[in-house]
Amino acid sequence: MNNNLREILIEKYIKEDKSIILIAEEFGICSASVYNYLKKYKIKIKSLSYSHRNQISFFKGKKFSKEHRENLSKTHQGKILSKKQKQKISKNNSRYWAGKKRPKLAEKMKGHIVSEETKRKQSLIRGGTGIPHENADYPAVFCSIKKDILKRDNFICQYCGMTQKEHFKKYGRNIEVHHIDYNKFNCEESNLITLCHKCNIRANYNRDYWYAYYKYITENLK
Numbered sequence: 001m002n003n004n005l006r007e008i009l010i011e012k013y014i015k016e017d018k019s020i021i022l023i024a025e026e027f028g029i030c031s032a033s034v035y036n037y038l039k040k041y042k043i044k045i046k047s048l049s050y051s052h053r054n055q056i057s058f059f060k061g062k063k064f065s066k067e068h069r070e071n072l073s074k075t076h077q078g079k080i081l082s083k084k085q086k087q088k089i090s091k092n093n094s095r096y097w098a099g100k101k102r103p104k105l106a107e108k109m110k111g112h113i114v115s116e117e118t119k120r121k122q123s124l125i126r127g128g129t130g131i132p133h134e135n136a137d138y139p140a141v142f143c144s145i146k147k148d149i150l151k152r153d154n155f156i157c158q159y160c161g162m163t164q165k166e167h168f169k170k171y172g173r174n175i176e177v178h179h180i181d182y183n184k185f186n187c188e189e190s191n192l193i194t195l196c197h198k199c200n201i202r203a204n205y206n207r208d209y210w211y212a213y214y215k216y217i218t219e220n221l222k
């Protein structure tokens with residue numbers, strides 16, 4: 001190859017902004033050779049996202065089958081996204097919505113019926129037991145006795161020792177009061193105990209164990 005090759009490559013690849021594949025076709029050589037020449041002459045290789053900037057995404061306008069969507073959902077369940085991934089998603093979202101009017105969620109959901117299965121999932125995600133609206137209707141008496149319980153327990157989680165201040169910092173809301181026998185209508189003082197959000201959720205599993213444990217603690221408070 002002649003000494004002008006570097007200049008030719010710069011002309012085609014940089015100035016004319018042609019792709020490696022196009023240049024390879026033009027010269028009748030394989031694209032790997034073009035790639036190697038670019039490297040050899042220290043010409044910066046364009047990034048993949050730059051090379052693909054005008055390509056239409058394979059997924060654009062395509063719809064996944066119900067089965068595929070369910071599989072996708074299963075794979076992503078319980079997955080924790082890194083900060084970087086979240087930023088990327090948010091960036092992509094704002095790019096998608098740029099200049100468009102976002103539909104109001106309330107309008108979008110009008111007349112939409114949430115299935116029992118979805119409600120169950122929502123309850124589980126929020127740390128509930130899977131029974132929809134299980135915690136929605138506490139009796140009024142609970143609201144008033146709650147304050148006394150918090151005072152009795154010094155606004156401190158009786159399991160891990162988290163204070164009200166720490167709780168607010170971490171969860172943005174007040175420390176919680178737990179029904180030891182899981183019956184929200186039993187608002188006896190001996191049936192209530194102050195717990196942080198995490199310990200409260202933990203008490204939803206292994207109920208027999210936690211019932212015995214907190215029963216023992218409240219009995220020994222006296």
Ligand SMILES: [Zn+2]
Pocket residue numbers: 157158159160161162195196197198199200
């Ligand atoms: Zn706790």
